[in-house]
Amino acid sequence: MxxxxxxxxxxxxxxxxxxxxxxxxxxxxxxxxxxxxxxxxxxxxxxxxxxxxxxxxxxxxxxxxxxxxxxxxxxxxxxxxxxxxxxxxxxxxxxxxxxxxxxxxxxxxxxxxxxxxxxxxxxxxxxxxxxxxxxxxxxxxxxxxxxxxxxxxxxxxxxxxxxxxxxxxxxxxxxxxxxxxxxxxxxxxxxxxxxxxxxxxxxxWGAGHTHYAIGFAGGFDGKLLGWVLLAGVAFGCASRLFSWSMHRVKDLSGKLFVATPWLMPFVGGCIIIGLVFIAGTQDYLGLGVTASHADGVSIVSAFREGGAEPFSWLWKLAFTVVTLGMGFKGGEVTPLFFIGATLGNAIALYAGVPVDLMAGLGFIAVFAGATNTPVACTLMGVELFGPENVVYFGAACLMAYYFSGHAGIYSSQRVIIPKFGWVKKDPRHP
CATH class of the missing domain: 1.10.3080.10 (Clc chloride channel)
Structure with a gap:
């Protein structure tokens, strides 16, 4: 019928x-x-x-x-x-x-x-x-x-x-x-x-967005592309470290405070206060888009030479993992922008390549690795910074995607096509 x-x-x-x-x-x-x-x-x-x-x-x-x-x-x-x-x-x-x-x-x-x-x-x-x-x-x-x-x-x-x-x-x-x-x-x-x-x-409704800019528009350069590919590996490893640390902190704190779960965010808050004293600054609190003082480290400052310390990215990673892994609420992406931009700043100073370009690449590539979304992040680079450096955007995001592994920040993602031959397809997918 x-x-x-x-x-x-x-x-x-x-x-x-x-x-x-x-x-x-x-x-x-x-x-x-x-x-x-x-x-x-x-x-x-x-x-x-x-x-x-x-x-x-x-x-x-x-x-x-x-x-x-x-x-x-x-x-x-x-x-x-x-x-x-x-x-x-x-x-x-x-x-x-x-x-x-x-x-x-x-x-x-x-x-x-x-x-x-x-x-x-x-x-x-x-x-x-x-x-x-x-x-x-x-x-x-x-x-x-x-x-x-x-x-x-x-x-x-x-x-x-x-x-x-x-x-x-x-x-x-x-x-x-x-x-x-x-x-x-x-x-x-x-x-x-x-x-x-x-x-x-x-x-x-009048809600604005921060504008970022990459002044570099030097065109294609083989040597620069080589540095971008190497930086992409570093961005992917940073993504992997962030995701791994986040999952480990959540698992460990959940076990430690299983009988008194309210104590987990209390201890997490105390750890953040301790980290502020160790770092000697409040620059790694909050969003981190802009700093509260002229010499502060932020996403915006990372786009210029001297705008970040060599390990600013690692400090932000630690602050964010403790915050979100121990019960506070918010997103991971803007901290990932901070981690990527400041890591890119450090790599640029070591490699002698344009700081603003490398900060912008880190901005989108660490995010790409942590969320396993290289295409979206490449397009984000074009929307935020313009199309002039799209080849570098794509190269950095793809390298970060590959070297970040499969354990991103979203545990509900399913593995349909594994990045490596020895990783099995997600059994939850038909």
């Missing part, structure tokens, strides 16, 4: 005009995601300025960590899984992505930054995007296939809006799901629309 066609007007419209159907969904998703990300960015700027103006807030970090633990323990349920929850729901629908994730992650990320935790903003934006998109899909009573696509729209919209890179956000939503394969290309156009419109809505 043949299945009777549905008489539901929405099903009829979807079958006849699929792209128009997804466009309508993307417009609705984009307005709410762009607005939420704009609110987050504006509040995050105020929070950062407040912390930098009142350094003593750092001493409240341990208590803030306990408060964040209590909030998630009391209201979070499965929201604590963060980005991995969204990726899992795309791979295997059924668990759901609660709307409570949006206010929870927004509020607790701001608390983390206010008291000096070293964290980013991408994770927060993507989680807000995913939870908002999932709720809209629920209201529209979408089936499992459309839910997957709307969740990918949420990832694209959140990423594109928070960094002002809609093209990279589009590809990131498809590429981050699995290692070695782009996601469902059916979602490409909806994700592109969601990423672009979310970014435009975010800008409409």
């Amino acid at each position: 043949h299945k009777q066609p549905s008489s539901d007007p929405i099903d009829v419209f979807r079958s006849r005009f699929p792209y128009a159907y997804y466009l309508i969904i993307a417009v609705a998703v984009s307005f709410f995601i762009g607005s939420a990300v704009a609110l987050f960015l504006i509040l995050l700027d105020l929070t950062t300025v407040t912390r930098q103006a009142h350094p003593w807030l750092l001493y409240g970090l341990p208590v803030a960590g306990v408060f964040i633990w209590w909030v998630y323990h009391r209201f979070g349920k499965n929201s604590a899984a963060g980005n991995n929850l969204i990726i899992d729901e795309i791979h295997a629908p059924g668990g759901g992505v609660p709307l409570r994730m949006t206010p929870l992650v927004l509020f607790t990320t701001l608390i983390t930054h206010l008291f000096g935790g070293s964290a980013g903003r991408e994770g927060t934006a993507v989680q807000m995007g995913g939870s908002i998109a999932y709720r809209i899909g629920g209201w529209m009573k979408l089936d499992a296939g459309d839910m997957r696509i709307i969740l990918m729209m949420g990832i694209a919209g959140g990423f594109g809006a928070v960094f002002g890179t809609p093209v990279a956000g589009t590809v990131f939503a498809l590429e981050v799901l699995a290692i070695g394969k782009l996601g469902d290309l059916k979602a490409l156009v909806p994700c592109a629309v969601a990423a672009y419109l979310s970014d435009r809505v975010c800008q409409f």
Whole structure:
């Protein structure tokens, strides 16, 4: 027997005009995601300025960590899984992505930054995007296939809006799901629309983005390409160290504080305070996009000679791993930008190559290695820095991707095409 066609007007419209159907969904998703990300960015700027103006807030970090633990323990349920929850729901629908994730992650990320935790903003934006998109899909009573696509729209919209890179956000939503394969290309156009419109809505509300620039435009040079490839290896190893350290700290702290989990962020906050005293600076707290003083180390300063110390990247790595690995909230990506840019600065001074170029390469390549998204990060380089050095962007990102291994920051990523012959395909993938 043949299945009777549905008489539901929405099903009829979807079958006849699929792209128009997804466009309508993307417009609705984009307005709410762009607005939420704009609110987050504006509040995050105020929070950062407040912390930098009142350094003593750092001493409240341990208590803030306990408060964040209590909030998630009391209201979070499965929201604590963060980005991995969204990726899992795309791979295997059924668990759901609660709307409570949006206010929870927004509020607790701001608390983390206010008291000096070293964290980013991408994770927060993507989680807000995913939870908002999932709720809209629920209201529209979408089936499992459309839910997957709307969740990918949420990832694209959140990423594109928070960094002002809609093209990279589009590809990131498809590429981050699995290692070695782009996601469902059916979602490409909806994700592109969601990423672009979310970014435009975010800008409409007055949320700005930091502008970075690479002045080098010397064209192709074989010797320089050689240094870029070697630097790509270093960027990949830094990505691997970050991911490995993050997973080890989470596992170890979870075992040590299994009976008193609230103590984990308290101890983590105390360790951050201790690291500040050892490093002798607060430059490695917070986002790290700009410093609170003229001689401070930041992402922006890494693009000029003398703008970073040789081991600034390692300090930021340690601060971030302790912060996020011991229960505080926020993203990993902006700290990865910091790690990459300052490592690139150090490599450039050793190799005698342009500092701004190498800082920019580290900026995108360490991120590419840690998230296993070399295509998205290459496109991010073009969107942020211009197309003149795209060959170097691609070379650095691909090398970092290869040498970062398979254990990225998202444990829910599936290995579809292994990077090495001795690594098996993920058994969760059919």
